[in-house]
Amino acid sequence: MIDYARPYDQNMCEIYMGGPTTSAPARLDDFQVFKKGTGYIYGNYYNAYPDYHEPEIDTAVYHNLVNSREYRREEWKLKVVDEWNDDDTVSWVIDTAQCMGFSEYDVPFHNFKVDGSELKLMRREEVLQRMVAHHVDPMVSRRLAEVVYEKLQCRLSEEMYRERDSSVFRYVESDQYQHPDTVQTVLDLDSLDHKHRLYGSDYRPNDSSLMQGLCDSSDDTEEVFRSSPRASSEYYGSDGSKSGDEDDKRKSFKRPPGRPKGSGRKICKRPRSVSVPEFLRNLLLDTRYNPTIIKWEDRELKKFRFVKPDEVAKLWGKLKQNDNMTFEKFSRAMRYHYRQSVLVSVPTARLVYQFGPKGPDITTSSSSSVKVKSEDVAVNYS
DNA sequence: TCCTCGTTTCCTGGTT
DNA sequence: AAACCAGGAAACGAGG
Numbered sequence: 129m130i131d132y133a134r135p136y137d138q139n140m141c142e143i144y145m146g147g148p149t150t151s152a153p154a155r156l157d158d159f160q161v162f163k164k165g166t167g168y169i170y171g172n173y174y175n176a177y178p179d180y181h182e183p184e185i186d187t188a189v190y191h192n193l194v195n196s197r198e199y200r201r202e203e204w205k206l207k208v209v210d211e212w213n214d215d216d217t218v219s220w221v222i223d224t225a226q227c228m229g230f231s232e233y234d235v236p237f238h239n240f241k242v243d244g245s246e247l248k249l250m251r252r253e254e255v256l257q258r259m260v261a262h263h264v265d266p267m268v269s270r271r272l273a274e275v276v277y278e279k280l281q282c283r284l285s286e287e288m289y290r291e292r293d294s295s296v297f298r299y300v301e302s303d304q305y306q307h308p309d310t311v312q313t314v315l316d317l318d319s320l321d322h323k324h325r326l327y328g329s330d331y332r333p334n335d336s337s338l339m340q341g342l343c344d345s346s347d348d349t350e351e352v353f354r355s356s357p358r359a360s361s362e363y364y365g366s367d368g369s370k371s372g373d374e375d376d377k378r379k380s381f382k383r384p385p386g387r388p389k390g391s392g393r394k395i396c397k398r399p400r401s402v403s404v405p406e407f408l409r410n411l412l413l414d415t416r417y418n419p420t421i422i423k424w425e426d427r428e429l430k431k432f433r434f435v436k437p438d439e440v441a442k443l444w445g446k447l448k449q450n451d452n453m454t455f456e457k458f459s460r461a462m463r464y465h466y467r468q469s470v471l472v473s474v475p476t477a478r479l480v481y482q483f484g485p486k487g488p489d490i491t492t493s494s495s496s497s498v499k500v501k502s503e504d505v506a507v508n509y510s
Numbered sequence: 511t512c513c514t515c516g517t518t519t520c521c522t523g524g525t526t
Numbered sequence: 527a528a529a530c531c532a533g534g535a536a537a538c539g540a541g542g
Contacts, residue, residue: 386519386520386521386534386535386536386537387518387519387520387535387536387537387538388519388520388536388537389536389537389538403516403517404516404517437530448517448518450518452518452519453518454519455529455530456519456529456530456531457517457518457519457520458518459530459531459532460517460518460519460520460532460533461516461517461518463531463532463533464516464517464533465516466532466533473531473532475531476525476526478525478526478529478530478531479530
């Protein structure tokens with residue numbers, strides 16, 4: 129096994145200060161990111177826009193990514209719009225926005241803390257007014273408002289239709305909480321919209337990209353191991369049942385390296401929210417998480433320590449709607465950021481990491497100083 | 511449609 | 527022995 133010398137092994141401080149050791153070690157050329165010729169050389173990965181100043185955002189709005197999830201209940205799926213409370217309305221608006229390809233960050237959800245009875249009376253213009261947020265592109269807000277309004281009308285007309293046909297429409301019994309499919313069949317109108325239903329004849333999205341948020345209804349989870357010949361007939365009999373010496377075979381079965389095919393999560397299309405380093409920075413700037421689950425080890429050196437690594441991983445998983453997230457996986461994602469010096473490891477110290485010279489800006493406690501940009505954008509501004 | 515990027519999900523092997 | 531760390535491999539989804 130080739131053990132690549134890590135650039136930060138020599139002098140962490142010099143690297144952090146942008147000193148002479150920022151030159152890469154010889155073997156660094158072999159790293160994939162350099163092979164790909166991204167051309168990213170200068171500038172801070174997170175400061176690609178020197179003139180960009182994130183607008184002042186209400187703390188509640190800034191924390192949308194976490195706070196909005198407090199509204200991510202699904203009771204609204206089990207009620208008619210008339211019965212929604214303000215939390216249901218907010219949950220539905222956020223869900224609708226996300227499933228149509230918008231970021232929940234773009235939803236000023238506090239403006240939608242109204243009962244369903246009030247929501248259903250809203251005119252198109254009022255939805256637009258409530259959707260306007262000073263930190264969001266007006267065009268985005270307009271499209272978002274259009275989508276939310278149209279989806280609301282779809283839902284209302286669907287409810288009306290179902291109410292007429294009482295043999296179809298019924299409230300969900302409590303035990304159906306354990307059967308999401310059944311619940312969906314009965315009342316999850318929006319998910320049905322996303323997966324199967326056609327929009328009403330009056331629905332003409334002015335942006336075709338809006339339609340890209342439709343969920344893929346195919347279910348190929350059983351194909352997780354299809355790429356592995358050893359996982360098919362060798363392990364299972366031809367009839368699908370396990371063979372007699374299954375335990376031995378199970379023990380001898382060796383998964384192929386890499387992510388199994390079909391292991392992707394079938395979730396609604398959503399824009400990228402935050403990167404791993406930005407997520408960590410946000411936790412460190414938030415007293416709800418610092419110092420309980422993560423804390424600064426040396427803030428001057430941008431060095432931090434995981435107090436409860438599993439909790440951090442769970443939060444990340446929650447953010448990504450991935451219940452299977454572990455610290456092992458999360459730390460792997462972190463290690464990919466070593467390549468670009470966005471993160472650097474701290475040798476010999478366990479659970480201690482450090483933001484690199486191209487890491488997020490943590491010099492101010494203000495939470496409005498970061499704009500994540502991809503590398504290629506950074507090139508354009510360097 | 512293809513490619514890149516940032517993951518996610520595995521793995522092996524090493525260290526603490 | 528368990529937890530953590532480093533990084534390869536392959537797949538995935540989003541976006542350009």
